[in-house]
Amino acid sequence: MPGQIEIGRLLRSSTTGFVVGCRVGQLDVPSFGALVRAPLGDGYQVYGLIHNIQVGDDGLVRQIATAENVSAEVILDNRERRIVPVELSVLAVGYERDGSIHHLLPPRPPVSLDAIYLCDDHDLRRFTSAGRCGYIRLILAAADLPMAELLAVHLQQVQAAQNDGGVWKAGAVHEIITQLRDDYSLLTAVLRAVQEANLA
Numbered sequence: 001m002p003g004q005i006e007i008g009r010l011l012r013s014s015t016t017g018f019v020v021g022c023r024v025g026q027l028d029v030p031s032f033g034a035l036v037r038a039p040l041g042d043g044y045q046v047y048g049l050i051h052n053i054q055v056g057d058d059g060l061v062r063q064i065a066t067a068e069n070v071s072a073e074v075i076l077d078n079r080e081r082r083i084v085p086v087e088l089s090v091l092a093v094g095y096e097r098d099g100s101i102h103h104l105l106p107p108r109p110p111v112s113l114d115a116i117y118l119c120d121d122h123d124l125r126r127f128t129s130a131g132r133c134g135y136i137r138l139i140l141a142a143a144d145l146p147m148a149e150l151l152a153v154h155l156q157q158v159q160a161a162q163n164d165g166g167v168w169k170a171g172a173v174h175e176i177i178t179q180l181r182d183d184y185s186l187l188t189a190v191l192r193a194v195q196e197a198n199l200a
Contacts, residue, residue: 005118007036008088013109016142017048020088020116030088033153035119035127038110043098046106047119047127047135048090049154051145056085090116091142091150093135094127101127103134121161128158128168133175140179147186148193151176156197 007030008022018038022030030036030050039045095106110116119127127135139151155172162168173194180187 005120006115007118008086008116010038010110010112010114010116011087012112015092015105015109017089017091018046018110018116020090022086022088030118031153033150033157035093035124035154035157036088036090036116037096037119037123038114038116040108040110040114043096045096046092046110047094047096047101048092049139049150050088051091051142051150052089054087054089056087088116091139091145093138094130096127101130103131103138105138124158124161128162128172133172136172136175137179140176148189151190152193152197155194 008020011019011021013019020036030053032050032053034050035047036050037045037047092106092109094101094103096102136151139145139147139154155169158172159166159169173191176190176194177187180190
């Protein structure tokens with residue numbers, strides 16, 4: 001597909017999510033909360049949300065970080081010429097098979113070294129408009145994630161792509177309220193984060 005932005009290659013995966021390796025130079029493209037996809041062929045691809053970006057270190061980076069009077073050239077050289085380990089953790093939120101999008105865990109995860117692509121506005125509208133925001137259930141069920149912030153940033157990105165006067169946003173917020181009606185503290189945290197993102 002023309003205009004695809006490859007953000008990295010798959011390192012490891014499971015049915016519930018996967019980890020993508022990329023270079024520091026690619027970090028201007030993916031962001032926290034972004035929707036990504038892993039095309040696996042035969043009309044099948046897995047969708048996920050980036051919930052963590054981790055820039056690793058190694059022995060040389062530690063030496064440079066603790067050295068005195070390190071020049072800007074040395075830092076730039078290390079960022080651009082060396083392979084700095086960067087990992088993007090992705091929560092699986094759905095899949096597509098033969099043109100039909102499902103807001104369910106994928107039947108099978110991507111495989112090591114599969115290319116992972118950033119979803120553009122068209123992909124974002126297609127995925128989020130399929131069904132009735134069912135994938136939000138997968139976000140709310142995920143443990144050990146910054147759930148409130150992830151939802152707020154994701155809703156902000158989707159609303160910008162939808163450009164429908166807030167119709168999609170209202171439906172998504174209603175779905176969140178419905179699913180969290182028995183967990184007042186979590187609901188309050190999510191709605192506060194959404195408000196902080198200027199979506200409420």
